[in-house]
Amino acid sequence: MTARQGAAVTARPGPLPSAGPAVRAPGRGTTGRLRAVALNATGVAVAVVTLAPIAWMISTAFKPQREIFSLTPHPLPAHPTLANFGTVFSGGAVGITFWTFFVNSLLVTLTAVAASSLIALVAAVAVARFAFRFRTSFLIMLLVVQMLPQQALVIALFIDFRALNLLDSLPGLILLYTAFALPISIWMLRNFVAAVPREMEEAAAIDGAGPARIFWRILFPLVAPGLVATSVFSFIFAWNEYIFALTFLSPNTPGKFTLPIYVTYFMGQHSSDWGAIMAASTLYTIPPIAFFLLVQRRMARGLVAGAVKG
Amino acid sequence: MTKLPAPGRPGRPGARPSGAQADDLAAPPPPGADTGLVTRFGARRSGQDHLPWRVRPGVLVRRYHLAPYLLSAPALAGVGWLIVWPTVQVGLFSFQNYGILQVAGVAPTRWVGLANFTTTFSDPEFWVSLRNSVLFAGVVVPLTLVTGTCVGLLLNRLGRRMSVVVSTSTLLAWATPTVAATVIFYWLFNPDGGVVDWALARLPGWLGGGAATWTGFNWMTSALPVYTVATLLLVWQGFPFIAVSVLAGLKTVPAELYEAARVDGATPWRTFWKITYPLLKPIFLVLLLLSVIWDFGVFTQLYILTGSGANLDEYNLGIYVYQRAFSTPPSYGLGGALALVLTFILLLITVGYVRASIKQGALR
Numbered sequence: 001m002t003a004r005q006g007a008a009v010t011a012r013p014g015p016l017p018s019a020g021p022a023v024r025a026p027g028r029g030t031t032g033r034l035r036a037v038a039l040n041a042t043g044v045a046v047a048v049v050t051l052a053p054i055a056w057m058i059s060t061a062f063k064p065q066r067e068i069f070s071l072t073p074h075p076l077p078a079h080p081t082l083a084n085f086g087t088v089f090s091g092g093a094v095g096i097t098f099w100t101f102f103v104n105s106l107l108v109t110l111t112a113v114a115a116s117s118l119i120a121l122v123a124a125v126a127v128a129r130f131a132f133r134f135r136t137s138f139l140i141m142l143l144v145v146q147m148l149p150q151q152a153l154v155i156a157l158f159i160d161f162r163a164l165n166l167l168d169s170l171p172g173l174i175l176l177y178t179a180f181a182l183p184i185s186i187w188m189l190r191n192f193v194a195a196v197p198r199e200m201e202e203a204a205a206i207d208g209a210g211p212a213r214i215f216w217r218i219l220f221p222l223v224a225p226g227l228v229a230t231s232v233f234s235f236i237f238a239w240n241e242y243i244f245a246l247t248f249l250s251p252n253t254p255g256k257f258t259l260p261i262y263v264t265y266f267m268g269q270h271s272s273d274w275g276a277i278m279a280a281s282t283l284y285t286i287p288p289i290a291f292f293l294l295v296q297r298r299m300a301r302g303l304v305a306g307a308v309k310g
Numbered sequence: 311m312t313k314l315p316a317p318g319r320p321g322r323p324g325a326r327p328s329g330a331q332a333d334d335l336a337a338p339p340p341p342g343a344d345t346g347l348v349t350r351f352g353a354r355r356s357g358q359d360h361l362p363w364r365v366r367p368g369v370l371v372r373r374y375h376l377a378p379y380l381l382s383a384p385a386l387a388g389v390g391w392l393i394v395w396p397t398v399q400v401g402l403f404s405f406q407n408y409g410i411l412q413v414a415g416v417a418p419t420r421w422v423g424l425a426n427f428t429t430t431f432s433d434p435e436f437w438v439s440l441r442n443s444v445l446f447a448g449v450v451v452p453l454t455l456v457t458g459t460c461v462g463l464l465l466n467r468l469g470r471r472m473s474v475v476v477s478t479s480t481l482l483a484w485a486t487p488t489v490a491a492t493v494i495f496y497w498l499f500n501p502d503g504g505v506v507d508w509a510l511a512r513l514p515g516w517l518g519g520g521a522a523t524w525t526g527f528n529w530m531t532s533a534l535p536v537y538t539v540a541t542l543l544l545v546w547q548g549f550p551f552i553a554v555s556v557l558a559g560l561k562t563v564p565a566e567l568y569e570a571a572r573v574d575g576a577t578p579w580r581t582f583w584k585i586t587y588p589l590l591k592p593i594f595l596v597l598l599l600l601s602v603i604w605d606f607g608v609f610t611q612l613y614i615l616t617g618s619g620a621n622l623d624e625y626n627l628g629i630y631v632y633q634r635a636f637s638t639p640p641s642y643g644l645g646g647a648l649a650l651v652l653t654f655i656l657l658l659i660t661v662g663y664v665r666a667s668i669k670q671g672a673l674r
Contacts, residue, residue, distance in 0.1 A: 126381035152649030156396035
């Protein structure tokens, strides 16, 4: 049920952006060179337009109040200041330091990513390596389940979790994020498991390795790139998730907020302190972007590996 | 997709080939299969049959081909408990008078037939939010797809290094958390200090600018401006994914086809429609369906932009469902009926998605 980030399509087809070919047959003379220049200029324009909102957020976060509301806004802060970050870390409007929410979000996200990756990997082995009775139904269910709107499910989940005393609790969110990350993770990991040559497992078995050993020593390292690719999706899903957290976390106990709820709550409380709001949302944006940049290489390699079908 | 061939087969006299089909489930296990001497993956444990407690489960698993069921059990339990069962529950609520009293156990739950649905369909709010959802998806989906496809085609023509730079920067927009992205756009379009109002006020009049209209213009209080901001936001968030998927598809198109088109003097426009589009049609179909599903009931962005859905004209189906269910007093029955309608619409689209995926061979 990943919002914008999941899709069965990506896991299969060929290489990712990093493997771009040279400019395709760029004529010989000046027209060719002109065309190349035009192409590159368009590329730069696309990158700039796309990055502009993010840049504006960061720039506002470093601006003093006076510059934020100045009559002629400037792209860069003239007198950069850390005061906005100071407000966020010292607790500012909410009265609780940013770190509390950061730790909440990190705990929920990392636990959910680890749990769902492991459960999904095991299930992916079942779908990729065995022919069993409900295999096709299982796969179709995974596809359909991703499409169910969370606004619909949240109604029943709210009542169920109320009965189980899991409202307003981080473990409750961990359970949900784990379950909701499963369909897309299984769907993606399936291709990676299928790409591991069976001969390697057979060889290990002949050498006397048991199933557990084969799983941890052979399969696990070989699908690690796939796990990284999958975990990007589940990380972004759990880190982003809004509607469950909004519904389940009570505004009376802000100490349990995850970051998205904190950011919007902060905005509601201090609607004109844009410097601090942008500082909070910059800090909120750093981990997924850092994570993405960190694993991007490996992710590309992983997706390519997943595309190779036996 | 065949099952894992038992690797220990060669060194296992008397054992059945474990790649056998389901019909031998009923057949009596041949001698040697259940002695516990052979584990699933190998034939080493011969000296350890004094440890039956360690070996017995493995034998059962192997004899009844339980492995795939055991392996998928945790995933099935999680998905079943937290996704499938709530869906069923919502379906049940929609035919009941389920509200706060029923949750608390103060008043009994009654079946009310189709009452929730008749209430829903006779509510003008419902039709407004349905209209908003349809129009919004009708604008955002084509915009996202066209922008994404153009950027994908561009990435394919760029040199290696440039391609990495551009795709990485667009994917940064994709990796920006939804709430952060929404808050950024809220700030860009803020009437007090927002940079968009400032820029529009300085545009010449023939371009629609002008200080009189745009100074302090509030984007969030009426439907059309809010949906304009939401459109820009969703296109910004959505096109990188389309671009990268299209790029991945383009890499699979044989270069000779484009070469031939170039030799024949085909225009880029014609090349796209005669070569690229037909070949990438399955990918486009899946991307189209996914985009419709994502944009039709979009919640988070609109909920934040509209300030928790204060203005009824600004509702879309996603927000309307939520408000109906969790308004004060909450009416889970009414919300459930609405959720069912939303789910039904999305499932209709999903059927298309599943069929497209099957055609693409995704279930192999």
